Each structure stands twice: as C-alpha cells, then as structure tokens.
Amino acid sequence: MSVSSLLIGWYRRHRRDLPWRQTRDPYAIWVSEVILQQTRVEQGLPYYQRFMQAFPCLSDLAGARTSEVLGLWQGLGYYSRARNMHQAAMQVMERYGGAMPSDYASLIALKGVGEYTAAAVASMSSSEAVPVVDGNVIRVLARLHGLEDDPGRAGMRRRLAELMKELMLGHDPGEMNQAVMEFGALQCVPRAPRCGDCPLSHHCKALALDRVEVLPFRRPAKTPRERHINYIVLTDPSSPRDLFLRKQDHQGIWKDLWTFPMVESPVAIQEEELSANPDFHRLMQGVEYHRPSLVLCLRHILSHQRLEACFFSVGLKHPSSTLPQELLRFSPGKLPPMPRLMHRYLEKGTGQGPARKP
DNA sequence: AATACGGGGCT
DNA sequence: AGCCCAGTATT
Structure with a gap:
C-alpha cells in the first residue's frame, strides 16, 4: 500500500x-x-x-x-x-x-x-x-523522509x-x-508522537533512525523581551465605573485595540516614581488629579514579550475635567475591542488593595 | 533570511 | 518553563 x-x-x-x-x-x-x-x-x-x-x-x-x-x-x-x-x-x-x-x-x-x-x-x-506547507506538513514529511534541513x-x-x-x-x-495536516495534528504530533499505532511506521525514516524526537529541525528559540508597562487607570468620581481608554496606534502589539494609557519604564516603579515620569506628565497635562495608587500587577506572557503590567489608579479631581483628546470614555456596557490583558485586569482589579506579586 | 505579531494548551 | 499551533507582512 x-x-x-x-x-x-x-x-x-x-x-x-x-x-x-x-x-x-x-x-x-x-x-x-x-x-x-x-x-x-x-x-x-x-x-x-x-x-x-x-x-x-x-x-x-x-x-x-x-x-x-x-x-x-x-x-x-x-x-x-x-x-x-x-x-x-x-x-x-x-x-x-x-x-x-x-x-x-x-x-x-x-x-x-x-x-x-x-x-x-x-x-x-x-x-x-x-x-x-504548514507546521503539520513540515513535521510529517520531515519525519517520514528523514529530512534534517531547516524548514x-x-x-x-x-x-x-x-x-x-x-x-x-x-x-x-x-x-x-x-x-x-490532520495526521500531523492528531497522530504525528510534535512531542511524544503515537508511533506505536502509526499506519506509516514502516515507511518512516525518522522512526528507523531514532530521529523522531529531534525532527523537524528547530532553530534555537530566542528569549523573549522583558517589559515593564504601567497602566494609568483614570477614575471619575462621578461615574467610577467608566473607563478611559486609548487606541493603540503606530506599530507594535495590539494595534487598533484599546488599552489604558500607559507609561513604559525600564524597571518596576513605585507610585511616586510614576508621578515624576515625564510621559505621565505629558498625558496628565492640564488635568487635576489625586496621587496615583498601585492597584495590582499582572504578569502577561506573549510569544515574543514577557510583560509585567502594573495598574495605577488615578482619581480625577473634577468630574468633567478636560482630558487629552486621544482618551475616550467608555461605559462598562459597551467596551471597545481590548487585548486579553485588559480583561484580566478588569476581572481581578475590581477588588481592592495593592498587590505586587509578579 | 530574520523578525514582529497573541494567546492558549500540553509536556 | 519551553514548545508550538491549518502563517503573513515587513524589514
């Protein structure tokens, strides 16, 4: 056959x-x-x-x-x-x-x-x-024919x-x-493939040469970039459930999705350091606010980045103070598309008390 | 040819 | 923690 x-x-x-x-x-x-x-x-x-x-x-x-x-x-x-x-x-x-x-x-x-x-x-x-030629095809054929080259x-x-x-x-x-593809997804899987009941086992070069575990060739993985992101969660005392979000533009992750405005720092920062941050000042220019208070930090793992995201609550002193144009107010009922990290915060961050455990 | 781009599930 | 998933666009 x-x-x-x-x-x-x-x-x-x-x-x-x-x-x-x-x-x-x-x-x-x-x-x-x-x-x-x-x-x-x-x-x-x-x-x-x-x-x-x-x-x-x-x-x-x-x-x-x-x-x-x-x-x-x-x-x-x-x-x-x-x-x-x-x-x-x-x-x-x-x-x-x-x-x-x-x-x-x-x-x-x-x-x-x-x-x-x-x-x-x-x-x-x-x-x-x-x-x-997808990941499954690469794996199945590399093993079947004992192909050692880099896909x-x-x-x-x-x-x-x-x-x-x-x-x-x-x-x-x-x-x-x-x-x-289905064979690669169900039978000839990346790790611990089911060679014991494989219909192609007699034809499989990798199995004969004991190369199943190392094929297909994998380029050594790079260590993902570490980033510290500080999110500014503005709160309006007159309608505390509203969210002030900014659309991610330029390039980078989550383009066209909405997040809290953020300030990046080389290392984790304290509440006082955030107040002193120039980007924070630029964002809050012309706005009267109470001092930032750390709500919670979350570790968020992506394929190419490891994020430590800290969320700082910043209360507005005046309910309808003029905010930067790029900030839009959203009621909890109708939120725009947001990345998973924002939803993780909204689920856990509704509680109280600072917590910094990465 | 190398890199950026999410999130989840499995070992 | 590391791997990898029915990849594509950009550099």
Missing part, C-alpha cells in the same frame, strides 16, 4: 467533523483558514461559529466596521488577521463583485492571504492541485511542496492537504 493511500485511508477513519469541512464555499473555508493560522482548532472553533453567524457571506464582512470585526476577534490574538480579512473582503467586492475567488493566483493577491492560505482555500474549494530555508520549503504534490497524484488535492 502506498503512503498516499495509507494517509487518505487514515484520514477518512479519523478526520474530525468540523464545520468548514462540510462545505466547498471558498468564503467559509477562507474564514476558517485565517482563524486557524497559528491557532489550534479547539481554540478557533468558537470564533469561527460566531464569525460566520455575524458575517454569513462576504458582503456582510465587507460592509462591517473594522471595530466590529476586531470585536469578534477579541481574545484570539494576531489581530492583523482581522484587519487584513476585512480589507481583503473589500478587495473581493471591488475585483470580483463580491464573489470570493477559489483559484490560487487570485487568492494570494488578497490582503493577509499567503502561500499557505491560498493553497488551502484553492485546493479545498476547487480541488486545484496546490500543496500546503525556514527556501530550498527545504520547495522540497516539502514537491513531496506534497507527489502525494496528491491520484487523489483529491484538498483531501490530501487536509489528510496530512
């Missing part, structure tokens, strides 16, 4: 029943693929359901406000995916009159659609023979794509793409 047939056979027995596998609609498949970028199926599934309910077809998405799209993305991370999707939807309206394309060339020209997503959507919605290299990527194209011969390209 050939490797390709073994994979398809395994897939048909073990495939998970997922909503985007019950359609050939390129729009629905595209939505699922973008949500699943760097995101596990279990984590993305509820977002997919809510997203498709809010935007059943492409024109619904194209006509939405960016803030609404970001709101549905809230908590999922990599928010540029949501912004790019919204832009891509508008591109499809202009270029194709609202009909989502299903060919690789048209798809990859869309915002936020790279090689992987274009190949995935094209193969699954129209059976175009374009191979996907970050262009040459290795091309080789993996070629191997996928060979596997596709005589099979539906979309089904084979999904079969290898």
Whole structure:
C-alpha cells in the first residue's frame, strides 16, 4: 500500500467533523483558514461559529466596521488577521463583485492571504492541485523522509511542496492537504508522537533512525523581551465605573485595540516614581488629579514579550475635567475591542488593595 | 533570511 | 518553563 493511500485511508477513519469541512464555499473555508493560522482548532472553533453567524457571506464582512470585526476577534490574538480579512473582503467586492475567488493566483493577491492560505482555500474549494506547507506538513514529511534541513530555508520549503504534490497524484488535492495536516495534528504530533499505532511506521525514516524526537529541525528559540508597562487607570468620581481608554496606534502589539494609557519604564516603579515620569506628565497635562495608587500587577506572557503590567489608579479631581483628546470614555456596557490583558485586569482589579506579586 | 505579531494548551 | 499551533507582512 502506498503512503498516499495509507494517509487518505487514515484520514477518512479519523478526520474530525468540523464545520468548514462540510462545505466547498471558498468564503467559509477562507474564514476558517485565517482563524486557524497559528491557532489550534479547539481554540478557533468558537470564533469561527460566531464569525460566520455575524458575517454569513462576504458582503456582510465587507460592509462591517473594522471595530466590529476586531470585536469578534477579541481574545484570539494576531489581530492583523482581522484587519487584513476585512480589507481583503473589500478587495473581493471591488475585483470580483463580491464573489470570493477559489483559484490560487487570485487568492494570494488578497490582503493577509499567503502561500499557505491560498493553497488551502484553492485546493479545498476547487480541488486545484496546490500543496500546503504548514507546521503539520513540515513535521510529517520531515519525519517520514528523514529530512534534517531547516524548514525556514527556501530550498527545504520547495522540497516539502514537491513531496506534497507527489502525494496528491491520484487523489483529491484538498483531501490530501487536509489528510496530512490532520495526521500531523492528531497522530504525528510534535512531542511524544503515537508511533506505536502509526499506519506509516514502516515507511518512516525518522522512526528507523531514532530521529523522531529531534525532527523537524528547530532553530534555537530566542528569549523573549522583558517589559515593564504601567497602566494609568483614570477614575471619575462621578461615574467610577467608566473607563478611559486609548487606541493603540503606530506599530507594535495590539494595534487598533484599546488599552489604558500607559507609561513604559525600564524597571518596576513605585507610585511616586510614576508621578515624576515625564510621559505621565505629558498625558496628565492640564488635568487635576489625586496621587496615583498601585492597584495590582499582572504578569502577561506573549510569544515574543514577557510583560509585567502594573495598574495605577488615578482619581480625577473634577468630574468633567478636560482630558487629552486621544482618551475616550467608555461605559462598562459597551467596551471597545481590548487585548486579553485588559480583561484580566478588569476581572481581578475590581477588588481592592495593592498587590505586587509578579 | 530574520523578525514582529497573541494567546492558549500540553509536556 | 519551553514548545508550538491549518502563517503573513515587513524589514
């Protein structure tokens, strides 16, 4: 039995029943693929359901406000995916009159659609023979063929794509793409793969050479950047539940999401030091306020940064004093899209008393 | 080719 | 604590 047939056979027995596998609609498949970028199926599934309910077809998405799209993305991370999707939807309206394309060339020209997503959507919605190379494919094929090269290299990527194209011969390209990915997600997993009941164990070069644990090649990880962020939580005595938030602009994390205004410091700072901080002064220019009081510090771990976030409550002396323009007031009932860290604070920070335990 | 970009789950 | 996830855009 050939490797390709073994994979398809395994897939048909073990495939998970997922909503985007019950359609050939390129729009629905595209939505699922973008949500699943760097995101596990279990984590993305509820977002997919809510997203498709809010935007059943492409024109619904194209006509939405960016803030609404970001709101549905809230908590999922990599928010540029949501912004790019919204832009891509508008591109499809202009270029194709609202009909989502299903060919690789048209798809990859869309915002936020790279090689992987274009190949995935094209193969699954129209059976175009374009191979996907994602983390699963890299792992499965590197082990199966005992490939030691760095998948970050262009040459290795091309080789993996070629191997996928060979596997596709005589099979539906979309089904084979999904079969290898599902195999990587459920059977040939990163750590402790289930080689004991693997249908490809007799074909697996890595298993024969005892290289399963070290393949695929991994570049040594860099240590993430440490940052100390001090958030200014303004409180208006006349309506103490309101939040004063600022939209993250420029570049950097959480672009277009809303957070408390913040001041960064090289090390953790005390309440007095915050008062003396020049950025703090600039923010509070022309505002009368009480002295800052530390409410709580939270440790927030991201892939590339380790944040120590300290939240300082600052009471306004006058209920409606003029505040910097970039600060907007929000009532708790209708908050804008915010990163997880803000929600963590709002859950825990409602209590009282300073606590500085990273 | 290298880096930035979130958040969560599993070992 | 470290790894890695159905990656893409930017540098």
